[in-house]
Amino acid sequence: MNANFLKDANFQVRLAIGVLLVLGLSATIPGFVSVPNAGSIIENVGLIGLIGTGIMLTMVVGQLDLAVASVAAVAAIIALSLAGVSIALGIVIALAVAGVYGCAVGYIIDRTGVNSLVLTVCMLIGLRGLALMMTPDRPAILPFEMFWISDALVAQWGPLTLLGVICLVIIGIVGLAMRQTRLGLSMYAVGGNVERARGSGISTRRVYMAAFAGSAILGAIAGILAALRSGSASGLGFESFLLAGITVAVVGGIPLEGGRGTVINVLLGALIIRLISSAVALGGIPGSFESIAVGGILLAMLLLDYGLGRRRQAAAAGSRADPGSIQTQQ
Amino acid sequence: MLEIENLSKAYGPVQALSGVSFSAERGRVTALLGENGAGKSTLVKVLSGLISPSSGEVNLDGSPVDLSSPERALGSGIAVVQQEISVLSNLTVAENFLLAHSSRLLNRRRAADWCKPYLERLGLGRIPANAPVSDLTIGERQLVEIARMLAQDAEVLVLDEPTAALADHDIELVHEAVRRLASENKIILYITHRLNELEEICDDVVVLRNGQLADRFETQDASINRVVHAMIGRELEELYPPRVEYSGQRPEPIVRLEGVTTDDLVQPLSISVCPGEVVATCGQLGSGLVEPLRAISGISETRSGKVYFGSANGKARSVIDGVAYCSEDRQHDGFFNNRPVWESLSAPALAATGIWGFVSPQRMRKSVDGIAERMTILPAYRDRQVSALSGGNAQKVSIGKWLSNDPKVLLLEEPTRGVDIGARAEIYALLRSLAEEGMAVLFASSDLDEVLGFGERVLIFHGNRMVHEAPTGELSRDTLATWITHGGLESR
Amino acid sequence: MADLKADSPASYGQGGADEKSAERKWLRDLTPFIPIIALGVLAALTIDGFGTAPNLIAIVQASAITGIAAIGVAAITICGKFVSLSIEQQAVTSAYVFAALYSAGTPVALAMLAALLVSALLGLIQGYLVSRGLNPIVTTLAFGSALFGAVVLLADNRTITLNPNPIAWLGGGTTFGVPNQAIIFLILVAIGSFLLSRTKIGRQLVLTGANPEAAELVGIPTKRIVMIAFIVAALAAAIVGILVVGQVSQAKSDMFRGLTIDVVAAVLVGGIAIQGGEGQLWRAGYGAIVLTMLSNVMLLLGVDAGARELLKGLLAGAVLIFMTVLRNRSR
């Protein structure tokens, strides 16, 4: 885990890309540089940032959670179906359900050593079904008199909306926890090498449960917020969350081998992706271009990290050559 | 005092420990010996809370200790260095220390000062606490791990083959640290395959065999024979097979390096190995001793110079040129852990025939029986997964697989690291007989006794260059030690 | 001394060990069949018209498309690269290539060949990237996304309809009452399984999945093998694309929605070890059949769509966990 990320080559490149995008788009797209537009970009960076952060948690521990989108759908539906009773209650229950589910997945993975990728694919299928079951003919809707909530969420203060702020705060908290608690550090350890982490006296069970509960809850929050924003949640909804989340994490530079990555990466990735989508939204560019662009940038980032990775190995080999490397490095 | 009372552990069919009972005194270093698969690491894993025993219990100073989880074990005062290196290479040195720290919240600012003294104690003062572990050599990593154990100031310290991957001067540091701990009246369990470590630091000796307590005595009453007998249940006539004396001069070299340099070999190297010869490269870890082997096998790029095979020349493609290479990390790339033994044994032959065409599994299975016999791998195990074998037998598989396409050159890194004395004797005997059949054997080893005992000629490496070459007959252990530590005879 | 040493490992009760592990192995091999047997019994008892030949054929038929794609993907799984998430887009691509070329007047055979070649090329590209160490999941995900965009763009989002449809017999026809799709599916399963267990490349594919480093060291061309695995998967996808064009006589950009997930589910339910290195390709096709059977049964029982998905997911998960646990045990 690289504490001082600014020194990190992967990070610098991505920062550069982000900056270039901003400049390029401001130059080419009319009305791109405007406080409200910045507002909606930040808001959506926050939203997919939440999902990305969840996926990051599982990537850091060397796993991958592919079920976030379905979890988001189920949670959102639960929250809104209970809105009639009390929206707060609905949200609490939805998050609780997500948390329990996440813990269960983490527990199973630790206990049976089953591959998380495929286990969560099964969950992806199953939970999507559950979501459809809960909304047989019409989506769950926010009672009309509660629409003030969704307006409040997107009301702008300068470049910020309540929705954006909530997301960013949560992401910030997660980031702090990852860096300042032993559990956080243990996650990086487990991601680095499970056996060694065990050997170092870490309870992998707690770590996996934390990671998957985390990703489930963050996914649920994202789902609920999005549902509140649009005032309803349908059984088919939120499917774009998965690709968005993974893209954000990878474009942000979180290696899939695990053991590395911070919320900073996620936010950066989210920014890059959102800039592209907002260009699409403002410019009315055909959607096929967007999927080409996103796929392309994803591949580009993979290749970039691959290249940098090899550079680092070469450096390591070099450092092995002269025993004094350690002093010279600093 | 640490009392272990009839501890048993079964892995499915395998009875790794059965009713082991012994006690370790405070202020003394208790050596735990036994051949591969004797159950040492299993015992350690139980003590560290990694696995729960089938039966039995452990008492510390009279009161039972809770070993239900690694944290609990640590909490009740047992700190462990596992056999496999377990410092995390994606974290910094300091973070590795923090992992073992008790508080839930981390204080990163203080971490550095906190772990400094422990690092210094193991001669790692030059390593900054925020250095990523992935920049350290294997040896350094092992030392960091021991330092981390010190930092946990536990009552009981268990070290599972801590020196297996270390070179002499590092080993000395470890011994100092251990002695210090003993003088601090701690309880120390020390596992090793290097019998010469016994008189160096150990006070008591406990020997396991097939998961049972075989013998227990104090070091001063220990003779090598007694130890060996306890370990393998019989006398060992000799460890190293006798040399054959050569009449007349050697045949043409089968491999020649001319002015070869690689990333980790800074000075052009020119050597040659003849058929029937057993040559050792010796040096400390990371001194470049493995580079000739890697250059020949084509694992490392040659920056300059040429590698000649017989008369032909060019980069080795192991199969085609009859070059067999076993890396130092057999678990990682020595065999196919989750496949039947016979598949590993037949893999090179399969690969040698290219990827197009048909094969019959039955015939492949048959074809390896000869090798398996020769490697003394029991029929019962040939259809089992390699993962069910213990260290020694696994090593036999990783070497033996090459016999399936009878190579001309055999390249082995640390051929007997972590292999018990009985299995070692077998492996030496085998290699010798292969050499007599005209195979050239080149092995890299940081175990001086092995080099002197088994090698006929030794190439000595220091600081990524070859500093000396001599027939082993002309070297004493001390001169060799001086060469590899100082790169010369006049000590600076 | 050799013999003495030799029986020391045996001393931990190997006899028992053998029986035990043998019986476990037997159990493990049976595991994946449990769901289909259970399902079959349940269905035959509860539903009239389930046991009938036409229905069973209909099931194989309905699983053919997923199944063919799945045995392709299984090659990737077995060589240790998890799965490809671009199957859907690959199938669409070759469907379009075939349909476009044919309606542009190219002879059928040529159009098919072209579709296969294009798909193989796409597979090769992904295989190359992955064999160089890129993560297969994300690589294929990204590649698929880009590919889909490109195809939709090139096809100008039009549906290409073939009339007359030259390969209707292939996609839709039947021989002795058995749909040709089903026959092709079963043939491919047979061929695949044979290639995997009895050819050099097959064995080396498995070893590559079992331990790439070791494979590399013993001289197995692991990179080439990975690329070949991806090409195989791509070809399977292409076959699927062509067959469906034959069946519905048109190519549309959204004609394979959800195929990828079904394929992955099939591979799992079939019980192929996701970490690679374990043979038996037929399991993928078998998994496809189980899933179809499941949804068929529930459909006949009148279970609604959502519940069907839920059960599908749970079943896949259950098989997966069961397999993993048994695998750990029998070690």
Added chain:
Amino acid sequence: QEPDGKLDGEGKEIVVLMPSRSNAYLAQWIRGAEKAAEEANYKLTIIENNFDQTEQDAQAQQRINSPNQPVAYVWWPADNQAGLATLRRLSRTDVPVFQVNQAVRPEAENMVVAYAGVDDVFNGQVGGKNALAAREAFLAQGGELSSEGGNLVILKFIPGYSAGDDRERGFLEATKDAPFNVVASEYAGFDNASGYKAMSQLIPSIRSGGIDFVYGGSDGPVTGAVQALEEVGLVPGKDVLLFSATCIADISALESAKEFATGVQSAGLEGWFSINVVARYFEYGETVEEGTFIAPDDADARPEFNSAPSKINIIPNPQVVVGTDPATAKDKLAEFKLWGETFQDHCVY
């Protein structure tokens, strides 16, 4: 200026928020829309989402916030219900909002200026008419109904897709006086493949009871069903009569009279009509007349629309009955014309 019937938007911008054109119907819709925009001299900006409401919300948000606003928003929600809040936000801007393709929900009536496009209940009713015609033909050619009213299989689109349910509803309304005996109502997707899959799995359990009619939401699933029936030896057009509510892309079943009848819901026409409605709104003093206007299904030429649009504007969906005789089917199709364009022009894209 005075309305002179000549539409001119002076190149002003109309923003369409709609699902992705990766679906052929939407792609064709867009072509029609662009045609209309060009005729009326408007600049058309199309913002696609991947059939995902969250994405569409974000896009709308973004567009609302951008300083240069269009003269009109055209709203095609990815999920009619889930899109409400965003629609509400659009309606809060002082830019007029027109909803298309997905019927306006009651809660949203005062959020949109007008609706233009298909009416799926109406489409369903056309399907119903087709059904009644089919039953007559079936009896006429001496078919035996397996039950009172005849056994019917309904193939819907996908779960949670309102248009499908509306079409079922409309169908049942139209046939409630002489109801069919619905033996199965199953989701069968939008295209042949999914229709085939669904039907071939249904057949075994219901065949024994007899299958007389199959009603599909569109030609897609029906064409698949045709094949499934043939595979088990049932002859479409003789043993079983199939019909749908609207045509889509694949007309092979109709040409061979294996499908009895359909309706012409033309994607291109809908696109053109929708934007034309917007243009007329501005031309005729930004007013709409109350009530519903169903565009006439003139055969030979596109009718003149020279008045303000209505609150609800529905495109025609004329019935096309090809009957059961393969010989005459092609000609019947060839005769058909709507707004001067052929069946092919409308239904193949």
